[in-house]
Amino acid sequence: MITVEVINTGSELLLGQVTNTHLGFIARELFKLGLRVDRQVTVPDGAAIRGAMSEGLARSSLVIVTGGLGPTSDDLTRDFAAELLERPLRLNQAVLTKLTDYLGRRGYGVSELTKRQAMVPEGGEVLPNDYGTAPGLVMTHRNVGDPPHMPDHVLILLPGPPRELKPMWTTYVMPWLRTHLEMQVMHQRTWRVQGVGESRVQELLEQALRELHDFEFGYCARPGEVDFRLISPDQAALTRADAVVRGILADAIYAEDEESMEQVVVRQSVAAGKTIATAESCTGGLISNRLTNVPGSSAVLQAGYVTYSNTSKTRELGVNPALLTTHGAVSEPVARAMAEGARRLAGTSLAVAATGIAGPDGGSAEKPVGTVWLAVADETGTHSVRRKLSTDRETFKLMASQVALDLLRLSLKYGAARLVDGHGAAPTAAVAGRP
Amino acid sequence: MITVEVINTGSELLLGQVTNTHLGFIARELFKLGLRVDRQVTVPDGAAIRGAMSEGLARSSLVIVTGGLGPTSDDLTRDFAAELLERPLRLNQAVLTKLTDYLGRRGYGVSELTKRQAMVPEGGEVLPNDYGTAPGLVMTHRNVGDPPHMPDHVLILLPGPPRELKPMWTTYVMPWLRTHLEMQVMHQRTWRVQGVGESRVQELLEQALRELHDFEFGYCARPGEVDFRLISPDQAALTRADAVVRGILADAIYAEDEESMEQVVVRQSVAAGKTIATAESCTGGLISNRLTNVPGSSAVLQAGYVTYSNTSKTRELGVNPALLTTHGAVSEPVARAMAEGARRLAGTSLAVAATGIAGPDGGSAEKPVGTVWLAVADETGTHSVRRKLSTDRETFKLMASQVALDLLRLSLKYGAARLVDGHGAAPTAAVAGRP
Numbered sequence: 001m002i003t004v005e006v007i008n009t010g011s012e013l014l015l016g017q018v019t020n021t022h023l024g025f026i027a028r029e030l031f032k033l034g035l036r037v038d039r040q041v042t043v044p045d046g047a048a049i050r051g052a053m054s055e056g057l058a059r060s061s062l063v064i065v066t067g068g069l070g071p072t073s074d075d076l077t078r079d080f081a082a083e084l085l086e087r088p089l090r091l092n093q094a095v096l097t098k099l100t101d102y103l104g105r106r107g108y109g110v111s112e113l114t115k116r117q118a119m120v121p122e123g124g125e126v127l128p129n130d131y132g133t134a135p136g137l138v139m140t141h142r143n144v145g146d147p148p149h150m151p152d153h154v155l156i157l158l159p160g161p162p163r164e165l166k167p168m169w170t171t172y173v174m175p176w177l178r179t180h181l182e183m184q185v186m187h188q189r190t191w192r193v194q195g196v197g198e199s200r201v202q203e204l205l206e207q208a209l210r211e212l213h214d215f216e217f218g219y220c221a222r223p224g225e226v227d228f229r230l231i232s233p234d235q236a237a238l239t240r241a242d243a244v245v246r247g248i249l250a251d252a253i254y255a256e257d258e259e260s261m262e263q264v265v266v267r268q269s270v271a272a273g274k275t276i277a278t279a280e281s282c283t284g285g286l287i288s289n290r291l292t293n294v295p296g297s298s299a300v301l302q303a304g305y306v307t308y309s310n311t312s313k314t315r316e317l318g319v320n321p322a323l324l325t326t327h328g329a330v331s332e333p334v335a336r337a338m339a340e341g342a343r344r345l346a347g348t349s350l351a352v353a354a355t356g357i358a359g360p361d362g363g364s365a366e367k368p369v370g371t372v373w374l375a376v377a378d379e380t381g382t383h384s385v386r387r388k389l390s391t392d393r394e395t396f397k398l399m400a401s402q403v404a405l406d407l408l409r410l411s412l413k414y415g416a417a418r419l420v421d422g423h424g425a426a427p428t429a430a431v432a433g434r435p
Numbered sequence: 436m437i438t439v440e441v442i443n444t445g446s447e448l449l450l451g452q453v454t455n456t457h458l459g460f461i462a463r464e465l466f467k468l469g470l471r472v473d474r475q476v477t478v479p480d481g482a483a484i485r486g487a488m489s490e491g492l493a494r495s496s497l498v499i500v501t502g503g504l505g506p507t508s509d510d511l512t513r514d515f516a517a518e519l520l521e522r523p524l525r526l527n528q529a530v531l532t533k534l535t536d537y538l539g540r541r542g543y544g545v546s547e548l549t550k551r552q553a554m555v556p557e558g559g560e561v562l563p564n565d566y567g568t569a570p571g572l573v574m575t576h577r578n579v580g581d582p583p584h585m586p587d588h589v590l591i592l593l594p595g596p597p598r599e600l601k602p603m604w605t606t607y608v609m610p611w612l613r614t615h616l617e618m619q620v621m622h623q624r625t626w627r628v629q630g631v632g633e634s635r636v637q638e639l640l641e642q643a644l645r646e647l648h649d650f651e652f653g654y655c656a657r658p659g660e661v662d663f664r665l666i667s668p669d670q671a672a673l674t675r676a677d678a679v680v681r682g683i684l685a686d687a688i689y690a691e692d693e694e695s696m697e698q699v700v701v702r703q704s705v706a707a708g709k710t711i712a713t714a715e716s717c718t719g720g721l722i723s724n725r726l727t728n729v730p731g732s733s734a735v736l737q738a739g740y741v742t743y744s745n746t747s748k749t750r751e752l753g754v755n756p757a758l759l760t761t762h763g764a765v766s767e768p769v770a771r772a773m774a775e776g777a778r779r780l781a782g783t784s785l786a787v788a789a790t791g792i793a794g795p796d797g798g799s800a801e802k803p804v805g806t807v808w809l810a811v812a813d814e815t816g817t818h819s820v821r822r823k824l825s826t827d828r829e830t831f832k833l834m835a836s837q838v839a840l841d842l843l844r845l846s847l848k849y850g851a852a853r854l855v856d857g858h859g860a861a862p863t864a865a866v867a868g869r870p
Contacts, residue, residue: 219505219507286720
């Protein structure tokens with residue numbers, strides 16, 4: 001069993017000036033090899049690096065350190081590694097030559113400081129840096145009698161800049177790991193679930209799935225939705241699980257793995273040759289903004305109307321002023337008129353509309369803050385739903401846009417007229433459990 | 436000397452499915468109190484949390500744990516804290532009532548699972564969760580004879596979802612820390628600078644400011660802009676510095692501290708009694724979306740037009756088809772016509788327009804990906820600028836929307852007709868130094 005620890009060094013990470021993207025990259029890459037990061041530590045530049053490396057080597061069989069390989073005085077990772085594994089640092093001619101060439105091409109000479117980057121701990125394997133000066137290093141620490149394929153401990157040192165670390169990882173680290181480490185490949189599957197709470201998903205699924213196989217369960221909750229993840233070395237078990245999960249959650253599953261709701265909607269629209277228009281009041285352009293984040297969406301989204309004022313609802317979308325005065329801007333008739341108006345005026349296959357009270361002000365007893373009416377219109381007809389999203393303004397907009405995109409997704413599948421309270425015609429256990 | 440450790444829990448972080456944004460947020464907030472994070476650890480859900488908490492409490496005086504407070508089986512942070520500090524968990528009626536109300540308003544009952552969130556370790560202080568179900572907790576572990584203002588160890592448990600953690604931090608954790616921890620107060624001042632690079636800002640300011648006072652400098656670069664921060668215990672020195680900074684950067688400074696560009700535009704529009712319309716092609720609704728993120732923006736934004744297709748540019752904004760055929764959709768005349776059309780049709784004081792090539796496809800030799808034309812129109816006239824933003828699709832949209840909002844900000848100050856290449860009429864050193 002290989003245990004993995006990632007040590008990210010750099011005071012800027014602990015001051016909140018830079019976000020750590022190395023962990024995610026390394027974790028996703030290691031997962032391809034069936035390896036999991038068991039622990040990650042961030043320490044400032046300087047002596048704390050030594051402590052973290054020494055703890056890491058005691059605890060984990062694979063320790064990956066990022067940063068602190070540069071030429072400056074606070075770049076001490078290389079020295080600490082040599083010290084901890086008791087390997088003297090020696091000037092590596094090959095590295096020095098590469099360094100001299102690299103700097104020479106840019107019109108620089110090699111100073112004593114930069115020369116430090118050519119120092120390699122005895123027995124260390126150099127990972128060439130094709131995009132910078134500081135090479136990476138692999139050091140293995142093996143006890144007598146360890147099986148040849150499995151060193152006792154592996155220490156990998158990588159440069160801090162992402163544009164240097166990533167290519168070095170792909171070109172040199174991955175092949176090294178594939179040849180040197182024996183691993184059990186793990187598989188995972190993630191279902192993205194819209195409109196069902198985290199605990200509800202657990203109630204619905206865990207029992208049935210535990211009977212099926214000893215899965216590792218994972219949940220990642222976001223506003224109004226949750227990612228449900230299963231992990232197992234048994235690919236076939238995951239395939240069997242998929243049938244169970246889909247049987248229970250059905251249409252509440254809007255995507256798998258990393259795909260976003262807007263990517264699903266654009267992909268399905270392109271496949272079906274459909275076009276879309278948006279009519280937004282409370283979401284203020286977020287729906288069209290999300291759709292247009294997807295490359296190729298220009299083939300799908302024809303027009304978006306951000307009709308924030310009543311006047312513009314009438315002027316841009318032809319909403320009957322009588323509807324606005326009788327029912328108010330946040331009402332079912334207005335949401336439907338907005339969707340139908342947008343579809344008619346833009347001449348698209350589908351149109352979706354959202355009108356609600358984002359808050360913090362503007363609520364009433366009858367229509368409290370968080371109330372939103374959404375409608376989707378297509379050639380089969382118009383479907384409208386009411387939701388109450390009690391949260392902050394921006395999250396309200398995000399959740400409302402997610403429901404709107406989900407209405408488009410389901411209309412593309414069933415036709416708007418066949419939806420029931422914003423869901424596929426056949427209510428599932430998950431749906432039935434909703435308010 | 437208070438040592439701080441942040442423990443982020445969640446397998447999704449170590450699987451690389453979610454990027455850790457909590458560390459940066461907490462680090463920046465603690466900095467306001469003169470505290471720095473000495474160490475950060477990420478551990479998966481489950482037993483590893485206990486180990487990390489126990490190590491953290493041994494090593495640091497303030498330990499902040501995020502995540503693992505939810506209702507599901509892998510939410511164990513609360514239980515481990517109770518176990519480590521030897522405080523029995525008791526059902527907290529106040530929390531249970533709040534939980535019941537919260538779920539009741541959403542039409543849910545309280546299941547046995549969700550009830551776990553109402554369990555509070557004896558002596559723990561509850562941090563209310565105004566945006567979710569799981570409350571936070573503060574636990575202090577004091578040895579006999581510790582000074583009352585400074586507990587030996589402070590353990591703070593916070594929920595994982597950012598939209599729950601951030602308001603809880605601001606509303607409840609910061610006041611708690613201010614009252615309970617003794618700290619040297621540091622003052623800081625941050626100027627948000629648009630359209631001037633980080634190194635250019637450094638060239639322009641650092642020398643002059645070093646002569647003024649021994650400040651600590653901070654930079655936080657974002658696409659197309661940078662936050663310049665000065666830190667000092669001497670409030671008066673910061674006030675003197677402000678005059679120097681504003682003298683040099685002038686209109687390139689769009690805000691101070693945390694205020695966003697959209698907040699500035701809405702605030703200034705409300706103050707001036709002006710209204711706004713948006714005409715968006717490449718930004719796809721991002722400009723209106725950002726404006727409508729600001730509470731009270733409904734008084735300002737009257738209408739937004741997302742005219743993605745040429746047809747909709749003509750139909751919605753009355754752009755002359757001849758302009759589109761002669762100059763193409765991404766051109767100065769079309770940008771100007773979009774802004775003027777939006778202003779005329781919506782009858783607003785100002786309108787801003789953006790048309791460009793977000794990519795990854797659609798570029799040409801003459802108009803490469805990243806090319807964008809922006810225009811702002813008001814009663815004084817119309818001003819248009821061209822920018823080349825070579826980056827990924829979403830960053831392109833973000834940067835283009837930032838330039839568009841900046842055009843609104845400067846038009847509100849000078850009038851569109853008096854702008855020079857998207858800047859105030861009087862070019863500053865910073866502006867003059869721009870490409």
